[in-house]
Amino acid sequence: MTKKTNTQPGALKALASARLSITLYGALSGAALLAVIAVAATGHSVNTFMWVRAVLLPVIAYVLLRITTAAADGSRRAFERMSTLAVIMPIAIIGVDLIPGVCPPWYAAAQALCMLPVIRVAFLTRGAALRTAFPKTG
16 A cells, blocks of 8 residues: 555455454454453363463454554555455354364354454455555466
8 A cells, every 4th residue: 555545545444344353353352351351260171272272363463453453554465465455354263163172062053243343454454445545466
């Protein structure tokens, strides 16, 4: 994205929406972590996979928010990373959760809910405003 692109209203609006979606993803991931803590505190079974995933996803939300902010500041590389992660993350998260026995259905549903804002980012990054703001090079 060039300096001129920073003034494109459509791109600015799309990136603001992406930032809001990533913030929502972070909040939902934090809520999923709290749910795992609550389930464990009440004596129910919580496996290592659930703990690791529940802790890592809010951290990833922070990293993704930083990448999105860099894209809004004009970094094409950050935009490409954000765009790629927004496609790969939901497929990987939901795909792994669908493996029988990996996690209970309530946890898989919570993780799928967390991915909805990320899916929105995947669509936003492929919209006309951001494709124009970050044209393919090469």
